[in-house]
Amino acid sequence: MEITKEQIEDYRETGLLFIPELFSTKEVAEMQAAVEDLSKQDIPGRILEKDKKTVRALHGCHNNSEIFDSLIRHPSLLASACEMLNSDVYIYQFKVNLKAAFSGDVWPWHQDYVFWDEEDGMPSPKALNVAVFLDECNEFNGPMYFIPGSHQQSLIHLGQKDSSEIPNNWESNVSAALKYSLDNNTIAKLTHKKGIVAPKGPAGSVLFFHSNLVHGSAPNISPYPRRLLIITYNSINNIPSFKGKPRPEFLVSRDHTPLKPLRGKVLI
Amino acid sequence: MEITKEQIEDYRETGLLFIPELFSTKEVAEMQAAVEDLSKQDIPGRILEKDKKTVRALHGCHNNSEIFDSLIRHPSLLASACEMLNSDVYIYQFKVNLKAAFSGDVWPWHQDYVFWDEEDGMPSPKALNVAVFLDECNEFNGPMYFIPGSHQQSLIHLGQKDSSEIPNNWESNVSAALKYSLDNNTIAKLTHKKGIVAPKGPAGSVLFFHSNLVHGSAPNISPYPRRLLIITYNSINNIPSFKGKPRPEFLVSRDHTPLKPLRGKVLI
Numbered sequence: 001m002e003i004t005k006e007q008i009e010d011y012r013e014t015g016l017l018f019i020p021e022l023f024s025t026k027e028v029a030e031m032q033a034a035v036e037d038l039s040k041q042d043i044p045g046r047i048l049e050k051d052k053k054t055v056r057a058l059h060g061c062h063n064n065s066e067i068f069d070s071l072i073r074h075p076s077l078l079a080s081a082c083e084m085l086n087s088d089v090y091i092y093q094f095k096v097n098l099k100a101a102f103s104g105d106v107w108p109w110h111q112d113y114v115f116w117d118e119e120d121g122m123p124s125p126k127a128l129n130v131a132v133f134l135d136e137c138n139e140f141n142g143p144m145y146f147i148p149g150s151h152q153q154s155l156i157h158l159g160q161k162d163s164s165e166i167p168n169n170w171e172s173n174v175s176a177a178l179k180y181s182l183d184n185n186t187i188a189k190l191t192h193k194k195g196i197v198a199p200k201g202p203a204g205s206v207l208f209f210h211s212n213l214v215h216g217s218a219p220n221i222s223p224y225p226r227r228l229l230i231i232t233y234n235s236i237n238n239i240p241s242f243k244g245k246p247r248p249e250f251l252v253s254r255d256h257t258p259l260k261p262l263r264g265k266v267l268i
Numbered sequence: 269m270e271i272t273k274e275q276i277e278d279y280r281e282t283g284l285l286f287i288p289e290l291f292s293t294k295e296v297a298e299m300q301a302a303v304e305d306l307s308k309q310d311i312p313g314r315i316l317e318k319d320k321k322t323v324r325a326l327h328g329c330h331n332n333s334e335i336f337d338s339l340i341r342h343p344s345l346l347a348s349a350c351e352m353l354n355s356d357v358y359i360y361q362f363k364v365n366l367k368a369a370f371s372g373d374v375w376p377w378h379q380d381y382v383f384w385d386e387e388d389g390m391p392s393p394k395a396l397n398v399a400v401f402l403d404e405c406n407e408f409n410g411p412m413y414f415i416p417g418s419h420q421q422s423l424i425h426l427g428q429k430d431s432s433e434i435p436n437n438w439e440s441n442v443s444a445a446l447k448y449s450l451d452n453n454t455i456a457k458l459t460h461k462k463g464i465v466a467p468k469g470p471a472g473s474v475l476f477f478h479s480n481l482v483h484g485s486a487p488n489i490s491p492y493p494r495r496l497l498i499i500t501y502n503s504i505n506n507i508p509s510f511k512g513k514p515r516p517e518f519l520v521s522r523d524h525t526p527l528k529p530l531r532g533k534v535l536i
Contacts (some may be wrong), residue, residue, distance in 0.1 A: 009362040101452075101456070101457075102452045106487065106489060108489070108490070139407045139466060140413060140464050140466070142486070145408060145489070145490070184369070184370045184491065187370070187491050188369070191490070191491050191492075192433065192491075196408050198407060198408070198489065216489055217376065217489075218410070218486045218487055218488075218489050219484075219486055219487055220486075221374060221376070221377070221413070221486050222413070222459070223452065223455050223456040223459050223460075224459075231304055
């Protein structure tokens with residue numbers, strides 16, 4: 001796959017680009033198997049839901065799995081990311097949000113970049129996410145909601161929270177009680193102008209979205225799992241300063257080597 | 269409006285019938301104003317969300333409001349209900365679920381009839397709901413999810429809950445921790461066969477659904493309120509026995525007089 005000029009323009013305008021069924025059923029099956037395998041292991045970076053049983057997310061999987069190490073170098077993803085960011089890129093974060101059937105919890109409205117700025121000292125929002133659907137994403141299983149064009153606002157007021165409720169550690173950046181969520185007034189104003197979109201499609205679909213694009217997702221009360229793999233590419237000209245105590249390596253990669261695309265058969 | 273034979277057949281098969289925009293914008297505005305008025309009053313039957321601020325639901329509104337007293341006698345609703353239930357009907361319950369923007373909570377998967385059987389001694393499921401959309405219902409504001417055809421299963425296993433979590437009083441029938449919800453396996457099996465539907469449409473749309481139809485809804489994280497008015501009609505041949513201590517009158521009407529349709533201008 002090569003993205004077109006129109007797609008790039010669309011991405012700059014809306015902050016997102018959806019490519020249905022980029023990966024084949026076989027490729028998805030292999031990635032699902034790798035996720036299942038990692039979910040069973042009590043490794044750092046495995047986050048549980050409030051019920052302390054269901055796996056909420058897996059972080060840093062590209063370091064623990066061959067297929068995910070290949071995925072981050074997949075030419076379709078990598079070339080698009082480089083074009084969108086106008087630079088070579090390295091891997092900043094790799095995670096799988098599992099949003100399990102019946103129990104996957106909410107992700108409050110937020111922008112990703114504020115976390116990377118505040119927690120890691122990332123100089124500018126020259127980073128983007130590539131979400132790979134590991135399950136069909138439908139209207140029932142907690143699809144991501146986006147406010148298109150909201151990335152053009154750069155940073156927006158943060159939610160006023162009772163800080164005693166939210167512990168000051170990296171865990172609070174990956175739980176349902178997010179440290180930097182957006183307040184309701186901001187969301188209401190933004191959606192009044194720009195609406196909400198929730199891209200849906202079969203497993204294997206891919207969604208690029210800007211690091212400042214406002215998004216969230218409702219809990220999953222359906223019997224359908226909604227596993228979503230998210231690769232974050234950062235520009236090699238945008239290395240974080242890591243002020244203070246850096247977050248764990250499985251959350252923020254320290255390897256800033258520019259990624260090179262693989263050739264031939266990439267995943268299977 | 270008169271419903272057709274095909275619509276009745278469709279209702280019997282699927283357990284639901286959706287009529288978009290039955291009420292005009294003006295009629296909806298009047299009903300919204302009545303709800304707003306009732307929400308401000310500290311009356312019995314007003315239920316709050318877990319935050320103890322947001323109004324979750326209003327019960328028995330037909331007794332506190334002229335427009336809702338007229339609504340339950342609206343010929344389009346009443347005639348359809350009588351035809352679907354093959355009998356004269358009376359008003360059993362009247363409620364408004366407000367599902368407020370940003371805070372409206374989950375309704376777990378359940379069937380209504382089990383509550384009316386267990387709590388009130390309703391002899392058979394010869395009752396139905398008429399839901400009137402007081403706001404646009406869209407994919408973002410917590411629309412009701414239904415498993416079409418699930419009413420044909422009559423009663424299904426109930427969720428195994430830690431009963432210490434759920435108090436044994438009428439409040440537990442109207443909160444997000446429902447007393448008689450369905451277990452995940454049952455929902456997974458049912459949806460595997462029959463799928464899920466979520467009727468969406470403008471304010472003023474109307475949805476008839478069977479008392480045994482399995483339904484639920486996700487929390488509303490959107491900036492759009494999703495106020496839903498629900499009238500429950502019961503057959504006059506299906507009067508509850510009220511075994512034990514009856515629930516409050518605002519939850520279960522004791523007036524079993526068959527309703528007669530109004531003529532001329534009904535609401536405004």
